[in-house]
Each structure stands twice: as structure tokens, then as C-alpha cells.
Amino acid sequence: MVLVVGIVLIATTLRAPITGIAPVLEQVIGHFNLTASQAGLLTTLPLIAFAIASPLAAMLAKRLGLEISLLIALIFIGLGCFSRVFNFQSVLFIGTGIIGVGIAIGNVLLPSLIKRDFPQKVAIMTSIYVLSMGIVGGGFSALVIPLAEFNEFGWQISLALFSIVVVIAILFWLPQLNQKTPPTQNLVQTKANAKIWHYALAWQVTFYLGCNSLFTYIIVGWLPSILIESGHSAEQAGVLHGVFLIATAVPGLILVPLLAKLKDQRAPAVGIALLAAISSLSLFYFPSLAFLFTLIVGFCSGACFILGLSFISYRTQNSQQAAALSGMGQCFGYSLAAFGPMLAGFLHTQIGDWSGAVWLCAAGNLICATVGFWCGRNTQLPA
Structure with a gap:
């Protein structure tokens, strides 16, 4: 039971520290006089850390x-998280990068821990930790603005308060340190599948994950700013950002059992990505319906992510091949996604509104739908 609580508490720290900054991003920009591109870099740093640190996590665990x-x-x-109390621009960027490294390690290793210790309950435990990530990430986004206004704490104290949650997670995890067990073999035995980069199907899965990540992290980073510019208050934007994050977790409860019953996954892969393209544009052009389209965008983002992860299993023939495809998808996919928030910020500066950013989201989803038609087929990589 202590192990389960520890896993859930670790999961709660794997999203909120990087998504919680979005509702107060305008305050951060004003405080440090950041350009839109610098603000985009701030939301991109965790993705760069994901791309760099993810391949190193398995070696650390080994x-x-x-x-x-x-x-x-x-x-x-x-x-x-705690570094955000310091009033230095450089510390803000360095601390955000450190958070990204920590989350990258957790993202890679937590599924391996679940597969090792709960081999018969992988789907249930995965759904629990994904739901925990979504609920806590969404809840923290909704609370960041009220916390900042409480007793005039300000955005720095508000963001730094999440370190208390991390300390609690550490305390619950300490009893596990009497063990020193290696990760599952599929996490570390990937060199035999280096040729996976040579197959079109592997690139299709990678682009599906990468374009979904590009779209998702533009929304994660800039949704409150898009909503504020369209007339919503900062508090409303923070709540809607929380709604988006919670909605990303919902498909885990619905889509996983459905996928197992389908002959192939082309219909959901294409349909959900097209719906995401339409809904991301609607956020900008129909601001009065922001709550509805935020829900849909969040659901589509989570659903496409689950589909991408499912393709890693469905399109491979063994655990080592799946690990190789997963590493390729994470490394290249996060590298592609890292350009999204910065490019969205640059387009906002050049155009003067967020139309360029939402069209960039739509373009990413259209590419997602295109490659989804191919990687959704009932086929596998060669052994």
C-alpha cells in the first residue's frame, strides 16, 4: 500500500511544476520584462530537458x-520548484530546466517500476497515475492565481509552494530505498534495435507523438494568454487551463479498453486529430465557447497521446523493439515539440495576436491525422 501511495505521489509531481507557470506567465513576463520568444523558451526548456535526459534515465537506473x-x-x-522564490531571471530558467530533468527521469522510470512490481495490473496502475497527473496538474493551475493573490504572496511564492507536495512525495518514497533494483530489461536493452530508425512505420509513430506534443505544449504554455487576450480574466483563464489538464487524463479511462476491440486504430487516430485541429482554431475564433472547446482540446490531446503510446505496443513485436521505438519517439518527438512554444510566441510578436499559434496547432494536428492513417494500420515492424 505504501508503494502504491508513493507511486501516486510521484505521479502528482510530473506535470504541475511545468504546467502551473502558464496561468501566471503574463505576470512573469512583466516581472522580468521577457520577450514573447523568451517566454516561449521558458515553456520549452522542460521539453529540451525531456529530449536530453530521457535516454540517460535508463542508464541512471541501471x-x-x-x-x-x-x-x-x-x-x-x-x-x-523552490528556486522560483529567488528573484533572478537566470535562476528561473535554470530551475525550470532542472524541473524538466527530474520529470524526464520520472516519466521514463515510473512505467518501468509499475511493469516490474504490478505486472498483472499495468493498465489499472497506469490509468491511476495518469489520472493523478491530470487532476493535480489541473488543480494546481486553477489555484495558482488565487494563491498568488492570497496575502499578496505573488506568483513566485505561489509556484514555489508546490515544493511542499514534492517533499511529501519524498517522505513517502524513502521507505523504498532499502531496495536497489534495476529497471526492467526492456528499458535498457535497446541497442539491438538501432535499425528501427530505418523504417517508415517507426517515423510515422514518432511524428504522431511529436506533432501531438507540439500541439499540446503550445496549449499548455499559452492557453491562459490566449484566453486573457480574448477577454477572459486571469482567474478564469487559470481555471480553464486546469480544465484542459484534467480533460487530458479522461481518455485514459475510456480509450484504453476501446482500442483493444478495434481491428486497427486508423479511425480514432485520424478522427481525434482532425477534431483537435478544429477545436484549437475554435478556441481563438469563438472565445465565448472557450469552456467547451477547452474540454474538447484537452480530451483530444490526451487521446492522441494514448494512441501514440498504444502504437508503440501495437506496431512492435517484442519489448526490446518497443523500448527502442519509445526512445526514438520521446527523443525526436520532444525535440520537435520544443520548437512549438517558442515559435508560437514569435508568431504572436510578429502578427500581434494568437491566430498564428492556433493555426500552428491546427497544422500539427493535420500532420498527426495524416501519419495516423498510416501508423494506425494493423501492421508491425519487421522482427
């Missing part, structure tokens, strides 16, 4: 064990 490696991840996240 050397130190899963338990210690996950503790290191929590320490990184906690230090990065």
Missing part, C-alpha cells in the same frame, strides 16, 4: 537502481 533514481528525480523537481 547504475543506481529504480528507487534511488526516482528519489533523485523528486529532489530535482523539488529544488527546481
Whole structure:
């Protein structure tokens, strides 16, 4: 039971520290006099850290064990959150990068821990931790503005308060340190599948994950700013940002059992991506219906992510091949996604509104729909 609580608490730290900054991003920009491109870089740093640190997480776990490696991840996240109390622009960027490294380690290793310790309940445990990420991430986004206004704490204290959650997670995880167990073999045995980069199907899955991440992190980083510019208050924008994050977790409860019954996944892969393209444009052009389209965009974002992860399993023939495709998808996919928030900020500066950013989201989803038609077919990579 302590292990389950520990896993859930780790999961709660893997989203909120990077998504919680979006509702107060306008305050951060004003406080440090950031350009839109610098603000975009701030939301992009975690993605760069994901791309760099994800391949290194398996080596860390192989050397130190899963338990210690996950503790290191929590320490990184906690230090990065606490660093936001310091009134230096450089510390803000460095701390955000440190948070990204910690989350990258947790993202890679937590599924391996679940597969090792709960082999018969992988789907249930995965749904629980994904739901925990969504609920806490959404709740923190909704509370950031009220916390900042409470006793005039300000945005820095408001963001730094999440380090308390990280400390609690560390305390619950400490009993696991009497073990030092390696990750599952499928996490570390990927060199035999280096040729996976040579197959079109692997690139199709990678672009599906990458374009979904590009779209998702533009919305994660800029949704409150888009809503504020369209006439919503900062508090309303923060709540809607929380609604988006919670909605991303809902497909995990619906889509996973449905996919197992389908002959192939082309219909949901194409249909959901097209719906995401339409809904992301509607956020800008129909601001009075922001709540509805925020829900739909969040649902589509989470659904496409689950489909992308499912393709890793469905399109491969063994666990080592799946690990290789997962590594390729995360490394290249997050690298592609890293350009999204910066490019969206640059387009806003050049155009003067957020139309360029939402059309960039729509374009990413159209590419997602196109490659989804191919990687959704009932086929597998060669052995």
C-alpha cells in the first residue's frame, strides 16, 4: 500500500511544476520584462530537458537502481520548484530546466517500476497515475492565481509552494530505498534495435507523438494568454487551463479498453486529430465557447497521446523493439515539440495576436491525422 501511495505521489509531481507557470506567465513576463520568444523558451526548456535526459534515465537506473533514481528525480523537481522564490531571471530558467530533468527521469522510470512490481495490473496502475497527473496538474493551475493573490504572496511564492507536495512525495518514497533494483530489461536493452530508425512505420509513430506534443505544449504554455487576450480574466483563464489538464487524463479511462476491440486504430487516430485541429482554431475564433472547446482540446490531446503510446505496443513485436521505438519517439518527438512554444510566441510578436499559434496547432494536428492513417494500420515492424 505504501508503494502504491508513493507511486501516486510521484505521479502528482510530473506535470504541475511545468504546467502551473502558464496561468501566471503574463505576470512573469512583466516581472522580468521577457520577450514573447523568451517566454516561449521558458515553456520549452522542460521539453529540451525531456529530449536530453530521457535516454540517460535508463542508464541512471541501471547504475543506481529504480528507487534511488526516482528519489533523485523528486529532489530535482523539488529544488527546481523552490528556486522560483529567488528573484533572478537566470535562476528561473535554470530551475525550470532542472524541473524538466527530474520529470524526464520520472516519466521514463515510473512505467518501468509499475511493469516490474504490478505486472498483472499495468493498465489499472497506469490509468491511476495518469489520472493523478491530470487532476493535480489541473488543480494546481486553477489555484495558482488565487494563491498568488492570497496575502499578496505573488506568483513566485505561489509556484514555489508546490515544493511542499514534492517533499511529501519524498517522505513517502524513502521507505523504498532499502531496495536497489534495476529497471526492467526492456528499458535498457535497446541497442539491438538501432535499425528501427530505418523504417517508415517507426517515423510515422514518432511524428504522431511529436506533432501531438507540439500541439499540446503550445496549449499548455499559452492557453491562459490566449484566453486573457480574448477577454477572459486571469482567474478564469487559470481555471480553464486546469480544465484542459484534467480533460487530458479522461481518455485514459475510456480509450484504453476501446482500442483493444478495434481491428486497427486508423479511425480514432485520424478522427481525434482532425477534431483537435478544429477545436484549437475554435478556441481563438469563438472565445465565448472557450469552456467547451477547452474540454474538447484537452480530451483530444490526451487521446492522441494514448494512441501514440498504444502504437508503440501495437506496431512492435517484442519489448526490446518497443523500448527502442519509445526512445526514438520521446527523443525526436520532444525535440520537435520544443520548437512549438517558442515559435508560437514569435508568431504572436510578429502578427500581434494568437491566430498564428492556433493555426500552428491546427497544422500539427493535420500532420498527426495524416501519419495516423498510416501508423494506425494493423501492421508491425519487421522482427
